[in-house]
Amino acid sequence: MDIKNFYSLLLLFVLMTSCEKKENTFFVIQGEAQGSTYAIKYIANEELVSKSQIDSLLLAFDMSLSTYRNDSKISKINLGDSTIVIDDFFVDTFKASNQIFNETEGLFDPTIGILVNAYGFGPSKKHQNLTQNQIDSLLQYVGFNKVKINANKTISKKYAAIYFDFNSIAQGYSVDVVVKFLKSKGIENGIIEIGGELFALGKNSIDNKSWIVGIDDPLQKPDERKLIATIQLENVGMATSGNYRKVITDSITGEKFVHIINPKTGKREKNTILSATVLAPTCIMADGYATAFMIMDLEQVKTFVKKHPELNVLLLYADENNEMQRFETDNFKNILLH
Numbered sequence: 001m002d003i004k005n006f007y008s009l010l011l012l013f014v015l016m017t018s019c020e021k022k023e024n025t026f027f028v029i030q031g032e033a034q035g036s037t038y039a040i041k042y043i044a045n046e047e048l049v050s051k052s053q054i055d056s057l058l059l060a061f062d063m064s065l066s067t068y069r070n071d072s073k074i075s076k077i078n079l080g081d082s083t084i085v086i087d088d089f090f091v092d093t094f095k096a097s098n099q100i101f102n103e104t105e106g107l108f109d110p111t112i113g114i115l116v117n118a119y120g121f122g123p124s125k126k127h128q129n130l131t132q133n134q135i136d137s138l139l140q141y142v143g144f145n146k147v148k149i150n151a152n153k154t155i156s157k158k159y160a161a162i163y164f165d166f167n168s169i170a171q172g173y174s175v176d177v178v179v180k181f182l183k184s185k186g187i188e189n190g191i192i193e194i195g196g197e198l199f200a201l202g203k204n205s206i207d208n209k210s211w212i213v214g215i216d217d218p219l220q221k222p223d224e225r226k227l228i229a230t231i232q233l234e235n236v237g238m239a240t241s242g243n244y245r246k247v248i249t250d251s252i253t254g255e256k257f258v259h260i261i262n263p264k265t266g267k268r269e270k271n272t273i274l275s276a277t278v279l280a281p282t283c284i285m286a287d288g289y290a291t292a293f294m295i296m297d298l299e300q301v302k303t304f305v306k307k308h309p310e311l312n313v314l315l316l317y318a319d320e321n322n323e324m325q326r327f328e329t330d331n332f333k334n335i336l337l338h
Contacts, residue, residue, distance in 0.1 A: 022046060024206055033058040034171060034195055035068065042182060042190030043205055049185055057181055058174060058194075064089040065170045067113070078113070080160045085153045093166050093173050093284070094149060100169075100288040101144040104304075108292035109263035113165030114141045119261065119268065135266040142263050172197045172239050172287025179283075196240060199283045200233035210234045212337065218242055218275040218316055219324060228326075229314060230337045236312075237283030241290040242275035254322055260295050272318045273298060279312035279332070286311075298327065305329055 022045040029040040029051050040054065064087050066072045076084050086094075100108045115138055120128050130138075146158035171194055178192050179199045189202035191211045200211040210232035217226040262269050276293035280286035289311060293301045298317055305313050312332040319325045328336075 026206065029054055031055055034062065034066065034174065036171075036195035038178075038192075038194040040178065040182075040190065040192050042187045042201075044187060048187055049182060053181075054178065057177065061089055061170075061174050061177055065093060065166050065173075067165055067167065074164050074166065077155050077157075078163045082154060082156070084155070086149070086155060089173070089177070091149065091153070093170055096173070096284050096288060097166065097169055098144060100285075100292055104292045104296070106143070106145075106264055107262070107295045108168075108288060109142060109144050110164055110166050110168065111142050111144050111147060111162050112261060112263045113163035114138050114161060115261050115263070115266055116165050117163065121261075130266075139266045142266065168241075168291035169284060169288040171195050172237065172282075173284035175199050175237065175283040197238070197283055197287050199237045200235065203234050213238065215240065215277055215314065228316065231332075231335045232337055233279070233335065236279050236281065237286040238277065238279050239283060239287035239290040240275055240277040241287075241294045242273065242316075262295060271295070271297070273301070273315055274318060274324065275316045276301070277314040279335075281310060302327065 024043050024045050027042050027044060027047055027049070029038075029049065031038055031051055031054065033055070038054070038058070040049075042049070062069055062072060064073050067074055067078065069075060073084050073086055073090060077086075097108070097110045101110075115135075118128075118130055118134070118138055141159050141161045141163070143158075147162060147164075148156050150156055175192050175194050175197050176199065178194070179201055182190055182192070182201065187201070189205045191201065191213075192199050198213065200213070203210050204212075211234065213231055213233055214227040215229045215231065217224075217228040220226040260269055260271050261267070271294060273294055273296075276290045278286045278290040278293065280289060289308075293304075293313070293315065296304065298315065301313070301315060305311055309331070311329070312335065313327075313329045314332050315327040317325055317327065
């Protein structure tokens with residue numbers, strides 16, 4: 001073989017080798033964020049995203065919306081700094097919150113933060129009961145219609161004491177933020193979970209099936225893992241509010257319920273809805289609606305979801321005999337695995 005033919009064959013071999021496509025595989029990233037954990041599983045033929053990139057993204061998110069950081073934008077705004085210029089994280093969360101606030105006629109209200117803190121469920125965690133006079137004095141600082149975004153992206157509050165608490169919707173949004181980042185890297189299939197809220201991106205293309213997700217039984221013991229349902233998901237966000245850590249059992253009557261703070265009355269009220277699982281086109285909306293449904297009664301939720309066919313909903317509730325029952329929308333039944 002002459003040298004010319006040798007190099008021609010060598011070049012052909014190199015070209016053929018370089019054109020061979022690597023097989024897709026699962027890549028997993030895990031870490032801690034927002035006082036909880038996160039897990040990302042995506043499908044690609046090479047590593048496209050690093051843990052440090054995800055951690056940096058979630059840190060930037062916390063610097064905007066975490067009430068547990070004194071140096072975040074939201075904490076500074078809560079302390080009365082009216083010069084803070086908000087970012088897109090804050091704007092998007094504000095707009096989604098305002099939408100759900102209006103749709104629920106004020107039952108979902110992120111300005112409930114002052115009551116959350118007063119009852120001891122905020123960063124201080126000093127639990128206490130409030131008198132009616134104390135509740136009445138605090139209610140003037142509750143109402144999402146008392147805040148607005150200005151043209152220069154600062155926040156106006158009717159009262160300086162108004163306290164934003166986006167914890168009931170921000171975690172879902174953080175999932176959407178990560179999903180957007182993964183898509184920007186060319187990732188089409190994966191499942192992203194942060195603190196229990198998740199988004200199923202595409203499908204499990206390696207096994208050629210939808211992503212399979214389990215929903216916990218809200219009455220399970222802390223050391224148990226009992227599933228109430230298993231569902232198949234594609235391109236949808238999912239959030240669950242209410243779980244075994246929030247379900248209270250009356251020591252005398254055995255009644256099961258959860259305590260919620262009603263932003264209209266300012267009181268901690270019983271609700272027999274033990275958990276609400278919502279699927280929506282985005283995780284931020286799934287998270288917000290799941291929170292809102294924990295404040296509504298069963299009939300209110302049934303009426304609401306009839307007007308929102310884009311939502312797949314599972315409610316677990318205690319009936320008059322203190323037995324756990326379930327309500328499912330028809331579209332939720334379609335994704336159940338039997």
